[in-house]
Amino acid sequence: MNYCTNCGSKVSCRLPEGDNRFRYVCDSCHTIFYSNPKVVVGAIPVWEKKILICRRAIEPAFGKWTLPAGYLENGETLVECAVRETREEAGAQIVDLVPYTVFNIPHISQIYFIFRAEMPADIYVAGAESLEAKLVTPDEIPWSDLAFTSIREVLTMYCSDLQSEQFPFTMVDIPPHA
Template sequence: MNFRPAIKFCSQCGSATEQAIPSDGDTRLRAMCTGCGMVHYQNPLNVVGCIPVTDDGRILLCKRNIEPRWGKWTLPAGFMELDETTSQGAARETDEEAGADIEMGRLFSVISVPRVAQVHLFYCARLRSETLNPGYETIEARLFQPADIPWDELAFRTVSITLQRYLEDRAAGSIQVHNIDLT
């Protein structure tokens, strides 16, 4: 399944594009402008988020107030913006979705999802306060004991896998970085 919509017009000059392989040694079909020759590259989007955890081990989840997957639970995460690092984006998304004050930790998981042209990056994070102020994208932000995580109500497979790996690592006493390909 090709998730990427075709680029039909050049963003530089407005001319139509055609699918062709650039002559610069590239090996993939690209949208190439028939007017000015500009090559339009389409690359995956980065989704950045974190696993916010209290000192006593509860995990922050947010109930989505937007599609896709309205009403389902997720870790705070979203699309990375220009001019920010992945960890800055994860912190911003956590503030926007949960109004949570966190101390950002290290990278925990990198999950490639080629079917939807995305890469999901999750960081470990420590909640500095249990005061939450969810934004408009969130119906409810709540702290869950690991045994109470609503596994059947999680919004995304990447969130489920990240939480499973986090809890496995925590039980083993060694938090690792996980590189996962969802094909």
């Protein structure tokens, strides 16, 4: 950040009085700019015990498989975001959303919130950010071709939980280079 979005003056990185972290502060109007983690929200959409996955048409991880997920928008709830991202990336509807997993990924300043969800019909189509969308059984998940550590982790947990049909809410910290 080079310039203040309030007055256009230069900003500098310094420790504001009473704070414990360096922040960008406007040299003129003294506005403090806080940088907070991005929240990524997604779902594990399920139709008749098959999981809906998407192959990414965008970077990062172009061509890799993922669950429908994306950044939470201002003014949007977690559920609204998961529903929107599933519709945008996979052309699918989801219902009966249940919180399933939170991933803390501090080294990239992200938090992932993943729901379990049902698809009321097996209607889906690749959206603008997806090359392909498909339903897979746990045995058909392309494990070596998944886009992100968080997606591999949540799918591993989900497939394990399927065995007992118990799906506890879990919070996981993902370290760098996991």
